[in-house]
Every structure is written in C-alpha cells, then in structure tokens.
Amino acid sequence: MGRIVQKYGGSSVATIEKIIRVAERIKRTAKEGHEMVVVVSAMGDTTDELLGMAKSISLNPDKRELDMLLTTGEQVSSALLAMALQETGEKAVSLTGWQAGIRTESVHGNARILQIDTKRIEEELAEGKIVVVTGFQGVTEAGEITALGRGGSDTTAVALAAALHADRCEIYTDVTGVFTSDPRWIKKARKLPAVSYDEMIEMAHLGAQVLHPRSVEFAKNFRVPLVVRSSMSDEEGTWIVEEEKMEKNLIVRGVAFEKNITRITVHGLPDVMENLSAIFTGLARENVDVDIIIQNVSGETENQVSFSVKDDQLNDALAVLEKLRGELGFKNVEWESGLAKVSIVGSGMVSNPGVAAKMFSTLAENGIFIKMISTSEIKISVVVDEEQMIRAAETLHQAFGLDRAEREVKTK
Ligand code: ADP
Ligand code: ASP
Ligand code: MG
Numbered sequence: 129m130g131r132i133v134q135k136y137g138g139s140s141v142a143t144i145e146k147i148i149r150v151a152e153r154i155k156r157t158a159k160e161g162h163e164m165v166v167v168v169s170a171m172g173d174t175t176d177e178l179l180g181m182a183k184s185i186s187l188n189p190d191k192r193e194l195d196m197l198l199t200t201g202e203q204v205s206s207a208l209l210a211m212a213l214q215e216t217g218e219k220a221v222s223l224t225g226w227q228a229g230i231r232t233e234s235v236h237g238n239a240r241i242l243q244i245d246t247k248r249i250e251e252e253l254a255e256g257k258i259v260v261v262t263g264f265q266g267v268t269e270a271g272e273i274t275a276l277g278r279g280g281s282d283t284t285a286v287a288l289a290a291a292l293h294a295d296r297c298e299i300y301t302d303v304t305g306v307f308t309s310d311p312r313w314i315k316k317a318r319k320l321p322a323v324s325y326d327e328m329i330e331m332a333h334l335g336a337q338v339l340h341p342r343s344v345e346f347a348k349n350f351r352v353p354l355v356v357r358s359s360m361s362d363e364e365g366t367w368i369v370e371e372e373k374m375e376k377n378l379i380v381r382g383v384a385f386e387k388n389i390t391r392i393t394v395h396g397l398p399d400v401m402e403n404l405s406a407i408f409t410g411l412a413r414e415n416v417d418v419d420i421i422i423q424n425v426s427g428e429t430e431n432q433v434s435f436s437v438k439d440d441q442l443n444d445a446l447a448v449l450e451k452l453r454g455e456l457g458f459k460n461v462e463w464e465s466g467l468a469k470v471s472i473v474g475s476g477m478v479s480n481p482g483v484a485a486k487m488f489s490t491l492a493e494n495g496i497f498i499k500m501i502s503t504s505e506i507k508i509s510v511v512v513d514e515e516q517m518i519r520a521a522e523t524l525h526q527a528f529g530l531d532r533a534e535r536e537v538k539t540k
Contacts, residue, residue: 130295135167135285139302140359141205142172151212163253167263167285170201191236195275202262210260220258225265232266232274239274244291282343290350297352300359305366308530309383313518316531322367327381330507334471335386379476380528385521387514388439389467396459397431403456410448416441420502468517471509478505490527496520
C-alpha cells in the first residue's frame with residue numbers, strides 16, 4: 129500500500145461528465161489499496177472567466193479581492209469531485225487550501241507556499257477518506273486567502289506530496305506527457321520518456337505551461353517522484369527524474385516559448401553602477417519580476433539599460449521608474465510590447481561549444497531578428513517579435529534534430 133497524490137488540471141474536470149470520469153479513475157487507484165490525496169484545478173476556463181469579470185469592473189483590480197475571486201473556481205471543482213467520489217461509494221472530503229493547512233507568504237497573486245500543516249489531511253486519510261484539495265490557493269499567517277499564480281495547482285500537488293511523504297505525484301492533463309515542444313503549436317513535437325528536474329525547471333520557467341515552475345522546484349528539492357500523463361488514456365507519461373541521458377546525437381532536450389514580453393529601456397543614465405542597483409532594488413521591492421537585463425555603457429548620455437518583464441507588469445515597472453526619475457536623473461524611458469521569448473534547453477549544451485552560434489545562424493537564415501539574448505549552462509533564450517515566435521521555435525526544433533520522426537521517415 130502506498131500514498132499517492134494526483135492532480136487533475138482544468139481541462140480534465142471541465143464538465144460534470146469529466147468529473148465523474150475522473151472520480152472513476154481515482155477510485156481505480158484507491159481500490160489498489162493506496163491512500164489518495166487529489167488536487168484539482170478550476171473547471172475548464174473558469175479562472176479566465178472570473179478574471180474577465182474582474183477586468184470588466186476594473187482594469188487594475190485590487191489584488192486581495194482578485195485572489196478571493198479566482199480561488200473560488202477550485203472550491204467548486206473540489207466539492208463536485210468529492211460528491212462524485214461519494215456517489216461511487218468511496219468516502220471522500222474536499223478541503224480548501226486553508227483547511228488543508230497550506231500556509232503561504234503574504235503576497236497576493238503569486239504567493240509561495242511556506243509550510244504545510246498536514247494534521248487535518250492525515251486525520252481524514254486515517255478515517256479512510258480520499259482527500260480532495262483545492263489547487264492554487266493557500267492562506268497567510270493573518271488569515272488572508274492567497275493565489276499561487278496561474279498554473280499553481282501543480283505546485284499545490286507537489287508540495288502536498290512532499291509534505292505527506294507520498295510515494296509519487298501524478299499530474300493528469302490534456303497531453304500524454306512532456307514533449308520536445310508544445311504539441312499544440314509544434315506539430316513535430318515528440319513525447320519524452322523522461323526529463324531531468326533541472327531541464328524541466330528551465331522549460332517550465334521559459335513557457336512550457338505543462339508544469340508550474342515551482343512545482344518542479346519542489347519536486348527537485350524534496351526528491352518527489354513526479355510523472356505527467358493524460359487523464360483521458362492509460363498511455364505511459366513522462367517521468368521527471370534526477371538525471372536523464374541525452375538521446376543519441378542530440379544536445380537539446382526541448383524548445384520552449386512564451387508571448388507577452390515587454391522590453392523596457394532607460395536612456396541617459398548617469399552613474400550607471402550605483403543607479404543600476406537603485407533601479408533593480410526598486411523593481412524588486414514592488415515584486416516586478418525582471419528577466420533579461422542588458423546594459424550598455426558608452427559615455428554619460430548614451431548609457432542605457434534594457435530589461436524585460438511580462439506585459440502585465442509593465443505598469444508596475446513604469447511606476448517604479450517614474451518614482452526614481454527625479455532621484456536618478458535619467459533622460460527617458462522607452463518600451464516595446466508584443467515581444468516573445470524562444471528558448472532551447474538541454475543539459476547537453478554545457479559541454480558543447482557552438483550551440484549559441486548554431487541557434488543564431490538558424491534564426492538569421494530564417495529572417496528572424498533577435499532583440500535580446502540570455503544564456504545559462506543549460507539554456508539559451510532569445511527575444512523576438514511575437515509574430516515570429518512559432519516559426520522561430522519550429523526552425524530551432526528542426527535544426528537541433530528534435531523532429532526525429534521526420535528524419536526517420538526521410539532515411540527510409
Ligand atoms: P492543465 O489545465 O491540465 O494544468 P495546462 O494547459 O496548464 O493543463 O498544461 C498543458 C498544456 O501545456 C498542453 O495542452 C500543451 O499545449 C502545453 N505545453 C506547453 N509546452 C509543452 C510541452 N513541452 N510538453 C507538453 N505540453 C506542453
Ligand atoms: N485554475 C488556476 C489557473 O487556471 C490554477 C491551475 O489551473 O493550476 O491558473
Ligand atoms: Mg496547468
């Protein structure tokens with residue numbers, strides 16, 4: 129007998145019929161004798177719809193109230209799933225983040241889980257119940273409800289698996305596993321049998337929506353065996369593991385991409401060294417997540433620093449800069465939205481020089497202009513125009529040999 133945490137995403141619980149089907153799947157695993165904790169997302173597009181309602185009232189809704197609103201979606205799906213389980217004859221109970229003891233930091237919109245008090249869940253499990261927990265939410269020390277950020281139910285699941293010492297955490301979604309790139313857009317993407325924690329962390333941070341980045345960080349830190357699989361079939365999924373050998377002749381594991389990037393440039397910055405710190409301290413204080421930073425020092429008036437943020441943080445970033453303008457005396461601020469980031473990820477890159485050169489020449493040959501670049505040991509990212517994002521991803525997917533299926537057909 130083991131202990132298993134399963135998580136079902138929005139598309140897996142989008143309708144009542146799907147919730148009933150999920151209940152049957154959970155019952156099958158429970159009947160094997162396992163203790164089960166199940167995390168659910170809101171039904172279908174509920175979170176987007178709730179967000180739409182808020183935005184129809186205010187362009188900049190209060191962050192606390194937004195969390196109150198968005199976290200209701202998971203309360204609906206968890207209660208319905210508990211009912212569906214009871215209807216199959218199983219004992220089940222639904223718990224909110226607060227009832228499940230999920231304590232977060234006191235930040236609205238994107239809170240981190242600090243600690244989980246598993247007492248209540250343990251008690252319910254001891255009574256033989258299947259425990260259904262709302263994903264995506266927690267509570268602060270002061271009793272405020274917080275949301276964990278879009279896609280955050282994955283993190284609820286893995287954090288619970290770690291806290292409950294579960295044997296494994298299974299993420300059920302609308303694809304059969306982690307692919308070499310987003311199969312919705314990149315037709316030749318292939319399912320990977322396994323991917324390392326570090327590669328998956330990078331891919332998730334760089335836009336591979338299939339797992340929330342913090343969920344993989346939890347899995348790595350607490351050594352949680354993690355698998356991504358389909359809620360519609362019994363096909364083997366993708367395991368996220370400590371280390372995974374590269375496939376023969378490949379140096380890249382996957383291509384990730386994301387839209388809604390804005391580049392902000394501060395022109396005419398005096399005393400670059402001191403002022404850089406003032407700018408980025410100010411941005412951090414307002415929880416503005418800065419990604420790529422490029423500075424260009426070429427004399428007092430031309431000194432400039434550019435950085436990228438997500439579109440939805442543009443206003444926060446501009447407000448910080450506006451406040452600092454008098455103190456720092458820079459000339460002006462410019463920004464460009466409608467950008468995208470395309471990245472190649474793979475642990476094979478560390479020991480292979482020339483990967484960046486190949487990436488840049490592939491993009492140049494395809495007329496794709498690079499606006500920003502950033503690298504780490506296992507990834508290279510470029511910022512390009514949004515309209516060129518999919519073509520950039522496709523050409524890189526092919527250039528680095530990830531379209532394996534096509535090559536096999538060609539050599540026959
Ligand atoms: P859920 O609602 O189950 O949490 P998500 O929509 O958050 O599901 O994540 C699944 C989606 O992630 C897939 O439908 C797919 O389009 C997208 N995706 C992006 N990159 C990848 C990738 N590398 N492998 C698999 N899916 C990916
Ligand atoms: N319902 C939330 C969202 O749509 C959380 C999740 O699905 O993981 O972002
Ligand atoms: Mg998701």
